[in-house]
Amino acid sequence: MPAASTELIAVIVAVTGGDPRVLTIADARALPSGSFESGHRSLQAGLRSWVEQQTHQPLGYVEQLYTFADSDRGAEAAGRTISVSYLGLTREARVTGQAAGWQSWYRYFPWEDQRGGTPAMICAQIAPALRRWAASPVQQQRAVITFGLDGRPWNEELVLQRYELLYEAGLVEEWHRRHAPGQLPQSLPGEPMAVDHRRILATGIARLRTKIKYRPVFFELMPDSFTLLTLQQTVEALAGRLLHKQNFRRLIDSQNLVEETGAMATETGGRPAKLFRFRGDVQDERAIAGTKLPLLRS
């Protein structure tokens, strides 16, 4: 029975000032992580303990993301490493220790921020490089669909697919580290991270962008009271695209998720906005939602 060490890796997300942030260590080069030890009551408890030890950031909601053990991860000499990754949501606090800090996640994935329209780098840099790389029509098609080229719609959920495509095409530094060490092209898109942390971050972003559509996860990201515009901007930061204001409001209040606090926000720059808070009692009822099959009554 060969034993393997188990590693815990955290993608901790906050939204501050309209920017989606991820908690990092090692001068923005790595995600908080540590090994699963016998003192840990559970995987999740071990993860919380490592994050708090490395960054002193308190955690709220945490869910499991994915477990990796592929042999393309670091040294495989003395037993392999299993990596269990988690996604967590919080509000940003001051962090300390181990060169810890909060980074905009678009630093690692600049092409994912489509709030100001399609980033220039996609047309100028990524699309041409992908077309040069794509040998078969199938690969062409894959590039066109995942990046929404040729006028196709942008699908913000395909974060991981886009990263993997860039990886296979040799357009991220992580690929060169493994397959062509030494020679590194200048100006590859997005900052790299240690080992496969950037891939794990992509997995986390994708999960969050999917989840936000059917479950009100922004709960954990918002302060106690907020305006609807702030809430909208938080969602926009995560989704990487802009939303229709009036329809967003209708959506929110049709869900009955929030209630007015009675107070108003005055520093809006325009008409003062009502302040809202989340209704505490909605947790369970949420569970009832969700269906897309043509069900039958009886």
Added chain:
Amino acid sequence: MPAASTELIAVIVAVTGGDPRVLTIADARALPSGSFESGHRSLQAGLRSWVEQQTHQPLGYVEQLYTFADSDRGAEAAGRTISVSYLGLTREARVTGQAAGWQSWYRYFPWEDQRGGTPAMICAQIAPALRRWAASPVQQQRAVITFGLDGRPWNEELVLQRYELLYEAGLVEEWHRRHAPGQLPQSLPGEPMAVDHRRILATGIARLRTKIKYRPVFFELMPDSFTLLTLQQTVEALAGRLLHKQNFRRLIDSQNLVEETGAMATETGGRPAKLFRFRGDVQDERAIAGTKLPLLRS
């Protein structure tokens, strides 16, 4: 750096004759499983190898389900076990070895089959027991919502929540094994499984019931050609509830997933039905779907 052994556990699903089946070993008491070994190229490869070795059932689509390491799992003396579970879909083949076989999953979760209306056992057995157990209004509420009592709608996705509620209420044998060994009430609902395999199965069913609503997973479960009724019955088997026939058909062909083979099925008992096959070329296009945010054009 404490090492732990890693275990792979498989929830392999097929649908045969309108029955959702799960692949088991040990005379229907356990799921196929084995330890992750250095010879395995990846977690998934290890899993496939164990399943084929233990049951000789060929596998198709496989995806990761969840990773467990909670200390409520078996012996925690000499190093802990990490369990990585997978969900797989196939067509049922003849299996052999290790007391392997296919079981209807409703054998383990009889309350989950609502195709013939709410099973009598819910009103007769489960609901009263839960009401007796529920101490606080919160617990009452939880029981009422997860089991759709008091006329509330049944949500077929809450498979895991229902199992966990029954567990906490001491209404499944697995709870008694851990917390009150020796004395076992008669007639607890559903057959038990080894260790926490029934919980893992619940996780798999829940995942499948969720997934079937936004991705055409039944691909792997169907023979090469089939009638629309057979397809509908397959979905009904998984969802545990009946669907509106005409609307189901409209849904299917609006998705452009299938095409007519030209042939007809004659043994329907009524008017002969057209036979269909899945269109092979639809894979990528699927990716574009899925959104529920009020997006903006520009």
Added chain:
DNA sequence: CGAGTTATGCTCATACCCAGCATAAGTGGG
């Protein structure tokens, strides 16, 4: 006071989903 900014209410067309009606095309029994 006017320009600029944000908040908020409402409308309208469209797409999609629920539920059922109606008809077609087989089977088996008298």
Added chain:
DNA sequence: CCCACTTATGCTGGGTATGAGCATAACTCG
């Protein structure tokens, strides 16, 4: 051959959700 029964398939009519915009209200700043 006719009838009762079963399954297949087409279509309609009402509801609800969604996309896109118009219009107005209530502030700040110069």
